[in-house]
Amino acid sequence: xxxxxxxxxxxxxxxxxxxxxxxxxxxxxxxxxxxxxxxxxxxxxxxxxxxxxxxxxxxxxxxxxxxxxxxxxxxxxxxxxxxxxxxxxxxxxxxxxxxxxxxxxxxxxxxxxxxxxxxxxxxxxxxxxxxxxxxxxxxxxxxxxxxxxxxxxxxxxxxxxxxxxxxxxxxxxxxxxxxxxxxxxxxxxxxxxxxxxxxxxxxxxxxxxxxxxxxxxxxxxxxxxxxxxxxxxxxxxxxxxxxxxxxxxxxxxxxxxxxxxxxxxxxxxxxxxxxxxxxxxxxxxxxxxxxxxxxxxxxxxxxxxxxxxxxxxxxxxxxxxxxxxxxxxxxxxxxxxxxxxxxxxxxxxxxxxxxxxxxxxxxxxxxxxxxxxxxxxxxxxxxxxxxxxxxxxxxxxxxxxxxx
Amino acid sequence: xxxxxxxxxxxxxxxxxxxxxxxxxxxxxxxxxxxxxxxxxxxxxxxxxxxxxxxxxxxxxxxxxxxxxxxxxxxxxxxxxxxxxxxxxxxxxxxxxxxxxxxxxxxxxxxxxxxxxxxxxxxxxxxxxxxxxxxxxxxxxxxxxxxxxxxxxxxxxxxxxxxxxxxxxxxxxxxxxxxxxxxxxxxxxxxxxxxxxxxxxxxxxxxxxxxxxxxxxxxxxxxxxxxxxxxxxxxxxxxxxxxxxxxxxxxxxxxxxxxxxxxxxxxxxxxxxxxxxxxxxxxxxxxxxxxxxxxxxxxxxxxxxxxxxxxxxxxxxxxxxxxxxxxxxxxxxxxxxxxxxxxxxxxxxxxxxxxxxxxxxxxxxxxxxxxxxxxxxxxxxxxxxxxxxxxxxxxxxxxxxxxxxxxxxxxxxxxxxxxxxxxxxxxxxxxxxxxxxxxxxxxxxxxxxxxxxxxxxxxxxxxxxxxxxxxxxxxxxxxxxxxxxxxxxxxxxxxxxxxxxxxxxxxxxxxxxxxxxxxxxxxxxxxxxxxxxxxxxxxxxxxxxxxxxxxxxxxxxxxxxxxxxxxxxxx
Numbered sequence: 001x002x003x004x005x006x007x008x009x010x011x012x013x014x015x016x017x018x019x020x021x022x023x024x025x026x027x028x029x030x031x032x033x034x035x036x037x038x039x040x041x042x043x044x045x046x047x048x049x050x051x052x053x054x055x056x057x058x059x060x061x062x063x064x065x066x067x068x069x070x071x072x073x074x075x076x077x078x079x080x081x082x083x084x085x086x087x088x089x090x091x092x093x094x095x096x097x098x099x100x101x102x103x104x105x106x107x108x109x110x111x112x113x114x115x116x117x118x119x120x121x122x123x124x125x126x127x128x129x130x131x132x133x134x135x136x137x138x139x140x141x142x143x144x145x146x147x148x149x150x151x152x153x154x155x156x157x158x159x160x161x162x163x164x165x166x167x168x169x170x171x172x173x174x175x176x177x178x179x180x181x182x183x184x185x186x187x188x189x190x191x192x193x194x195x196x197x198x199x200x201x202x203x204x205x206x207x208x209x210x211x212x213x214x215x216x217x218x219x220x221x222x223x224x225x226x227x228x229x230x231x232x233x234x235x236x237x238x239x240x241x242x243x244x245x246x247x248x249x250x251x252x253x254x255x256x257x258x259x260x261x262x263x264x265x266x267x268x269x270x271x272x273x274x275x276x277x278x279x280x281x282x283x284x285x286x287x288x289x290x291x292x293x294x295x296x297x298x299x300x301x302x303x304x305x306x307x308x309x310x311x312x313x314x315x316x317x318x319x320x321x322x323x324x325x326x327x328x329x330x331x332x333x334x335x336x337x338x339x340x341x342x343x344x345x346x347x348x349x350x351x352x353x354x355x356x357x358x359x360x361x362x363x364x365x366x367x368x369x370x371x372x373x374x375x376x377x378x379x380x381x382x383x384x385x386x387x388x389x390x391x392x393x394x395x396x397x398x399x400x401x402x403x404x
Numbered sequence: 405x406x407x408x409x410x411x412x413x414x415x416x417x418x419x420x421x422x423x424x425x426x427x428x429x430x431x432x433x434x435x436x437x438x439x440x441x442x443x444x445x446x447x448x449x450x451x452x453x454x455x456x457x458x459x460x461x462x463x464x465x466x467x468x469x470x471x472x473x474x475x476x477x478x479x480x481x482x483x484x485x486x487x488x489x490x491x492x493x494x495x496x497x498x499x500x501x502x503x504x505x506x507x508x509x510x511x512x513x514x515x516x517x518x519x520x521x522x523x524x525x526x527x528x529x530x531x532x533x534x535x536x537x538x539x540x541x542x543x544x545x546x547x548x549x550x551x552x553x554x555x556x557x558x559x560x561x562x563x564x565x566x567x568x569x570x571x572x573x574x575x576x577x578x579x580x581x582x583x584x585x586x587x588x589x590x591x592x593x594x595x596x597x598x599x600x601x602x603x604x605x606x607x608x609x610x611x612x613x614x615x616x617x618x619x620x621x622x623x624x625x626x627x628x629x630x631x632x633x634x635x636x637x638x639x640x641x642x643x644x645x646x647x648x649x650x651x652x653x654x655x656x657x658x659x660x661x662x663x664x665x666x667x668x669x670x671x672x673x674x675x676x677x678x679x680x681x682x683x684x685x686x687x688x689x690x691x692x693x694x695x696x697x698x699x700x701x702x703x704x705x706x707x708x709x710x711x712x713x714x715x716x717x718x719x720x721x722x723x724x725x726x727x728x729x730x731x732x733x734x735x736x737x738x739x740x741x742x743x744x745x746x747x748x749x750x751x752x753x754x755x756x757x758x759x760x761x762x763x764x765x766x767x768x769x770x771x772x773x774x775x776x777x778x779x780x781x782x783x784x785x786x787x788x789x790x791x792x793x794x795x796x797x798x799x800x801x802x803x804x805x806x807x808x809x810x811x812x813x814x815x816x817x818x819x820x821x822x823x824x825x826x827x828x829x830x831x832x833x834x835x836x837x838x839x840x841x842x843x844x845x846x847x848x849x850x851x852x853x854x855x856x857x858x859x860x861x862x863x864x865x866x867x868x869x870x871x872x873x874x875x876x877x878x879x880x881x882x883x884x885x886x887x888x889x890x891x892x893x894x895x896x897x898x899x900x901x902x903x904x905x906x907x908x909x910x911x912x913x914x915x916x917x918x919x920x921x922x923x924x925x926x927x928x929x930x931x932x933x934x935x936x937x938x939x940x941x942x943x944x945x946x947x948x949x950x951x952x953x954x955x956x957x958x959x960x961x962x963x964x965x966x967x968x969x970x971x972x973x974x975x
Contacts, residue, residue, distance in 0.1 A: 049950075
């Protein structure tokens with residue numbers, strides 16, 4: 001019988017704070033019980049700058065998620081991001097002691113230890129160290145080396161790290177809410193768990209989660225995470241560019257971006273005008289649509305090019321192409337620009353279907369928080385936890401069957 | 405928020421309200437009248453007239469007159485205007501009774517058929533001889549209705565031009581553009597009825613409603629009187645948030661003013677804003693400012709505001725103007741050869757007389773080019789009318805003195821070229837007819853009171869200005885320097901190089917001098933010197949100026965991409 005656990009994912013984004021309460025079932029499915037969002041204040045480029053403002057917004061979002069799900073959220077999986085998040089691949093090599101031919105658990109641990117022992121800045125702290133693969137005597141792609149025959153064991157790791165202070169600040173802010181933080185997850189890793197399916201990861205794909213303040217990306221190759229990172233540019237920069245180009249307030253620029261904005265400016269007739277209205281609906285003036293679109297295009301292209309620059313080595317080996325998610329991926333024409341920048345298939349995707357509120361998982365804005373639930377579930381599956389009572393029960397059942 | 409003092413628009417007890425009467429003739433007129441009856445917004449006597457008793461039976465108007473009851477025996481005129489005329493003459497006594505005692509008579513009819521084309525001139529004449537001002541609202545037939553009906557309509561129009569004080573003409577072809585071609589024919593007709601009903605309602609409201617800034621018949625006629633002109637009409641009503649902007653948008657959307665494009669060259673524009681008691685000065689100000697962008701500065705704006713409790717939460721904007729035929733032609737130059745409606749100058753052969761009554765012969769092929777010109781027409785009556793019948797036949801002789809007064813009055817009113825901006829001394833038509841000279845003075849006094857009252861609270865609002873000194877558009881908009889035209893080119897560099905808010909004069913508008921596009925108030929963001937100074941400065945980072953800069957390749961990514969690109973190009 002499938003046992004289920006309820007998890008809560010929390011993402012403190014630049015534009016919105018989102019809490020998702022989901023039920024992770026043992027059979028690998030997820031049911032979304034409640035989603036609560038609140039517009040975010042006091043967050044810049046994915047990092048918290050104003051604690052009190054964030055806590056107010058966080059409580060709003062929390063209440064909105066708790067009400068429909070009828071769950072009281074105590075612990076959360078916290079998604080973090082920011083320009084300080086970096087990643088690197090590292091390999092630890094361990095030569096088995098003389099006379100030993102079979103790889104044991106201890107050998108694996110040793111190899112891991114060496115692999116993780118990378119030089120990162122003093123201020124930095126590990127966010128994730130994901131096992132990519134083991135290499136036994138030069139044979140790549142080994143998943144479970146324990147019990148294999150070999151001389152040389154190499155552990156290939158992908159390490160994501162960020163500045164300790166900033167990550168701790170986020171955790172601290174949430175703790176003061178007060179909520180317990182069960183784990184801190186890089187949002188791109190979380191989002192990738194629901195946006196990319198097994199095939200996409202195996203064929204090679206790049207997922208870009210373009211949010212309000214940051215564009216987080218994860219690149220998978222041969223089913224293994226190959227690169228990840230964060231570009232501190234996002235939807236807010238697009239709005240900011242519009243605001244400065246048109247000399248309108250930021251909020252108005254944001255509205256224009258959402259309602260009128262598009263990255264396609266080639267096909268727009270050069271005399272097509274667009275009205276700009278003030279708060280009362282009166283027309284402030286007219287601007288060329290092509291001009292607006294070009295401003296958006298330039299920034300969008302830059303964001304994508306920055307991502308490309310950071311994973312340049314892997315581009316060209318991705319059969320499944322680029323997956324765009326996050327709020328900014330809703331921008332009209334962004335797929336065309338991405339195709340242009342990366343030269344491969346581009347898919348705009350939300351979360352893979354989960355049960356629960358349909359509108360939620362289809363909306364790319366919620367990819368990361370739903371991904372946090374999935375991440376929690378995967379952690380759970382990797383370390384099968386059994387209560388002592390259950391373990392006893394199973395042993396008894398075994399005994400009974402053998403007796404009969 | 406400053407609200408109008410609702411007491412200020414109390415009706416003056418000694419000024420009896422103008423009595424208006426709306427007469428719907430024939431099928432089309434009846435439909436419009438039904439619409440008005442249903443809306444219940446016009447305070448007027450509604451009379452439906454038709455030859456066909458069955459159609460008349462369905463009419464919703466409170467008063468109905470069957471034309472030529474004995475002669476026609478309740479059967480329609482069958483598309484023969486002669487029969488219609490005869491029938492109307494037959495019932496002239498009834499008609500006279502119905503229209504008598506009204507100051508303004510609106511006649512609406514669909515021209516081209518039997519009853520409408522035939523009876524309308526007769527009724528106009530009866531109303532005229534009963535001492536009323538006669539406004540005629542008519543529709544011209546669709547092209548597909550055939551040439552014969554068009555010819556009948558034009559003949560009737562000629563007769564009407566001599567008899568009506570003002571003529572507002574709608575062309576059904578043009579009305580068809582209101583809706584998508586694939587929509588049902590019923591919807592097309594309904595839409596047309598609606599627009600006519602709106603215009604009737606608006607005009608009657610404007611001239612009868614006591615306003616804070618009153619618009620009188622004189623204003624209306626001066627807005628409509630362009631020699632050989634056509635009426636431009638736009639009406640919009642909206643409620644809720646942004647109702648001012650919304651109502652104006654709808655008014656400008658009217659196909660009869662071609663999305664506001666035709667307003668660019670009008671000399672006189674009548675603007676009337678009516679709202680419930682919640683109408684605010686801010687809204688009026690906003691509407692006028694907005695409108696100022698659609699009309700050139702030199703346009704003389706006749707401006708009126710009224711508070712009407714009936715409107716409740718909604719706000720209505722009415723735009724009325726007229727445009728000379730030639731100007732219209734220049735606008736419609738791009739359109740296929742325009743077959744303008746013949747005005748009084750052109751002589752139409754009387755096709756109608758040659759047609760056997762009761763037979764409807766429709767020429768199959770429609771006229772080659774659909775008339776593209778905006779349709780409503782205001783025709784000043786200039787020629788003496790050749791009476792269809794002797795006035796004595798139907799009405800008791802009017803005292804000669806009164807006739808003289810009227811004749812003078814109309815002559816001065818309609819023969820005059822549009823009055824210069826501040827010359828409003830001519831023809832206070834209504835007041836004269838009411839034999840009252842005081843209202844003007846009193847009105848002025850009252851409005852000065854209002855002004856005083858408001859001066860205490862806010863700046864003297866232009867809307868509260870006395871009637872005699874009409875506010876002009878210049879009072880409402882702060883002049884903006886004309887935009888500097890920039891060379892157009894499509895290269896990326898050029899687009900970027902253009903300042904953030906470049907004004908581009910739309911090319912197609914050029915021949916007829918559109919008003920400048922007042923583009924966003926701009927603080928010309930960067931000149932060369934400034935660039936040198938401000939390169940990479942905090943200013944350019946906008947809302948990100950407090951954050952850690954995101955540097956890449958020696959550039960600060962928080963500075964807008966277009967701005968950085970522009971600088972690179974400059975170097």
